[in-house]
Amino acid sequence: MRSHLQTLTRTVSVVRTLTGGFRPSPKAITRTMSSNSTGLMFQLKLNPITGNSEWIVIEEELDDASPKPMLATTSYLDMLNDSPRNRVYRTAIDKTVSKQCHVLDIGAGTGLLSMMAARAMGVDDDSSPSKGVVTACESYLPMVKLMKKVLRANDMNSKIRVLNKRSDEVEVGVDVASRADVLVSEILDSELLGEGLIPSLQHAHDKLLVENYKTVPYRATTYGQLVESTYLWELHDLYSNEANVADGIHLVPKGKESILRVKPQQFAMHCDAMGEELRLLSEPFKIFEFDFWKRPDSHGETQVHTKATNNGTVHAVISWWVLQLDEEGNIFYSTSPKWINSPSTNNGLSSMYTGTRDWCDHWKQCVWFTKGKGLPVRKDEDVRMDATHTDISISYKFNAQSQTSEVDHSQDSHLTLSPERIAIYGDNNWRQFMLKAINYALKGKESPLCVIADDSVFLSVAVAHISKSSHIIAMFPGLGDKGRQYLQAVADENGYSMDRIQVINTRKQQLTMNDTHQNKVDLLIAEPFYFGAEGMLPWQGLQFWSKRTMIDSMLAEDVCIMPCKGILKACAMSLPDLWRSRCALENIEGFDHTMVNTTLGACGPSSESPCLPFFIWQCGETQKLSDTYTIMEFDFLKPLSSCHGKAKVEFIEAGVCHGFALWIDWVMDSTNDIVMSTGLDQRYWKQGVKLLAEPLKIGPGICSTVIEAHFDSSSGELSVNNR
The missing domain is CATH 2.70.160.11 (Hnrnp arginine n-methyltransferase1)
Known part of the structure; x- marks a missing residue:
């Protein structure tokens, strides 16, 4: 699951790394470190005002009196409140674990699936490998501690063995006495593969499971549908949207269309909320099938053929997955949008694949943006799409779509931003609003020294473009040197010289008069926007207040501060x-x-x-x-x-x-x-x-x-x- 971000907690920099299984749990967004020699546990905290991080000691035991920021802001609660999910797992485990055996639970969380398995086979306190045993594998230490509390409260602590390890660190003969007969797991994200499902299954198949093992879930199938949506188009095609804006600012100049872009990946979104903004251009189609009961491949390719059901432009592929939890194919869970669940619009899908579920935030649909302005299609036209999966992601490419001609730039000058940030930068009203504010701030100032106190490349380019005599210092606390390389790459198209722009060292804690050549700051501005904090609480932008305070002595008497x-x-x-x-x-x-x-x-x-x-x-x-x-x-x-x-x-x-x-x-x-x-x-x-x-x-x-x-x-x- 994609986890929520708390203002005081720093997200793990690589979300799609491999915890319960092969992953340091994306369900848990704090970075923790334990010391076996001292018995202490540390947590990496981010002060949203200073932007600085530090390791702090947190309580060893998760008792009711201790603070819980590391878990209160994760998706575990949302997941545990998903009654349809819990119900299908319980039903499938009761059906699959029909006799005493060795069950391995990868990514055990609170131990819910482990307890279901222990109950299903009647494991008692004197369990042995010959009778029945459950091994719960969870690598995230705070969750391990919480799981042990849950097990004790349910009188399951002596029936389930808890391993505080990644599954790929578990060794037969060292951590467990024998290979497991049954695998139960829930290491799935909205895209299906992003929590390391494939590497976890591969290692378990090779090292931890018997031949012909059973598994819950049994299989997962991904589906997709072509859609037209102006809203989704605006989330990624900055070049085309900027072409409709006549303000003279070129964040993505012609020939450099990919210099500022979203990452080419699937994005988890609640597509039902887009309602009438989505126009369906195809029936649902099957993409990939992943069998949990056999060793999966790290790479796969398939070509999808579907007919366009309407004239229009394909702006995106919306995808979801269907989980088959039992071998017989009677127990399913689907992350499909609601229009698939409607009996009148199930598009020929079997009713077992279209079960309803409650709204939840831990599993959404996924959106893959088509290139540029999209792919024009006509009704009944055959649309071909190549789908590829790696061990952690799925991507798509349309054979019929012409490739945008782009000059090959150094990867160093490319910036990848969130879809929402791309849409903001392409929004004409927002740009006019910001330009009005910039002109207000520059009024009456000749050759001003302007400090950009956030990560806004738009403000940096706009001030340099509007005020030809200004000197600009961009702090870029998140973008750093990437921001400098970007500004240099688009300088010619925006009519400024890098001689007037300075990007300070991102490791520098304090701007000094040496940085300004002993000149006072005439203009201090921000959107405010801080790279990497887009998913955090709105008051993360108050970091601007801290930047303003740090350079208080350097501000001119008539300084203009924006926002004020x-x-x-x-x-x-x-x-x-x-x-x-x-x-x-x-x-x-x-x-x-x-x-x-x-x-x-x-x-x-x-x-x-x-x-x-x-x-x-x-x-x-x-x-x-x-x-x-x-x-x-x-x-x-x-x-x-x-x-x-x-x-x-x-x-x-x-x-x-x-x-x-x-x-x-x-x-x-x-x-x-x-x-x-x-x-x-x-x-x-x-x-x-x-x-x-x-x-x-x-x-x-x-x-x-x-x-x-x-x-x-x-x-x-x-x-x-x-x-």
């Missing part, structure tokens, strides 16, 4: 699907999980739900229950400081309040005329969500609530509470 203010906004929301996926756990298929609620940050009377980042518009059923309220303001004209604020929120709609959506509006000018919102109407930015401990039914006698926020400038934490 940040406003924390909130709106009461009905979020039934999101709340259900994050609510407190009780009994899961007969096993008590109440002891994990506090650790996993569940919504409930005995646990506190953290603020988490979500695209609200992709969160299933949603409804605004109040107007928008200002909670507090951050004054960037003054140095960084702690602050707090609160607001009385009046409900204007009847319903059930599950929590609050929070975001920041960035005020770019001192007259408050130029305000960039990241709120509910802006689909390219994630909002923060603070869920209530218990849903609040809005009715007679309940017409308002109070929301309060505290910002700690030393840690960068922003805490939100309601009463």
Whole structure:
């Protein structure tokens, strides 16, 4: 599963590396390190204000009193609340583990599948290899500790052997007495392969399993469908969108179309939320089939043939997978979009492949963008597509699509950004908004020294293009030298010389007067945008306040600071699907999980739900229950400081309040005329969500609530509470 990002936690830099199986769990987003000699465990934390990381000591035991940031922001809770998933696994395990044997669980998590297996074969306390044994393999240490609590609470701790290792580190004769007869696992992401499914199965087949072993699940099949969607096109084709903008800025000049792009990969998205913006151009088609019961290949290719069902332009391939959990083919789980589940639109797929499921965030559909403006097709035209899989990903190529002519550039000058960032940079309204703010900031300034305090290549190019006499220092804390190489590569097309642009050393903690040749800073600006923080909470952008504070003594008396203010906004929301996926756990298929609620940050009377980042518009059923309220303001004209604020929120709609959506509006000018919102109407930015401990039914006698926020400038934490 793709895991949520918390403001104080640094994501593992390589998400698609190989933990429970061959992976340091993408379900868990913190990087941890343990020391066997000292008994200590460390966690890598990122201060969202300074941008600096440090290893801190965390509690050895996950007791109820210790902080749980490393697990509260993962997808484990969402996954455990997926009742259809739990049900099909229980049914398949009961059916497959029909006698006492050795069961291996790779990527065991809380131990749910291990407990199902132990119960299915009646393992007792004096189990031996000849009777029955379950080995639970989980490499993520905090989860191992939590699993042991779950096992003890369910009287399973003596029935299941827990290994704190990656599956490829397990040795028969050392860690386990014998090879396993049955493999149970759930090492799947939205793309299917991204959590190291293939390498895990290969190693298990070669080293850990008997011949003719059984497995749950039994097989997985990926399906796809061709779609037309202007929204999806805008998420990747910056060149074509920029060609429709007449502002003179060329982020992707002709002949350099790939210099600023999204990574060529599948992106997990809630496609149901796009609704009528998607136009289907084909029936669903089968792509790959992966059998868990035999050794998979690391590489595979297939050619897909499908007929276009309408005239149009193929902007993307939407894909999903169907999991067959039993050998007979009676138990299935599908990540298909809802239009596949509709009886009237199942497009000939067997009904067993189109079962409904609840909204969940841990498994979505995937989107693969076609090149450029897309592939034009006519109804009944045969469309051929080559599909390729590696050991961790699946990619596509259309035979009929003409290849965009591009000059071969050094890979060093290429920048890969998120689809949402590409769409923002290609949006005409956003660009006009930012150019208006830049012109406002430059007004009356001749030969200004401008510091770009974030990773915005747009601001860097725009200022250099507009102000021919300016000198620019780009801090680029995330892009670093990649940003410098990019600016150099597009300089000629944007009419500036690199003599006027300086990218400071990214390892440099403090900008000094030596960097500015003893000149004061006339203009300090940011979007704000920080590379690598796109999926984090909205107030990650407050890093700009820290940058401004660090160079306070270097600012000119008439310095223009943009943005000059940040406003924390909130709106009461009905979020039934999101709340259900994050609510407190009780009994899961007969096993008590109440002891994990506090650790996993569940919504409930005995646990506190953290603020988490979500695209609200992709969160299933949603409804605004109040107007928008200002909670507090951050004054960037003054140095960084702690602050707090609160607001009385009046409900204007009847319903059930599950929590609050929070975001920041960035005020770019001192007259408050130029305000960039990241709120509910802006689909390219994630909002923060603070869920209530218990849903609040809005009715007679309940017409308002109070929301309060505290910002700690030393840690960068922003805490939100309601009463």
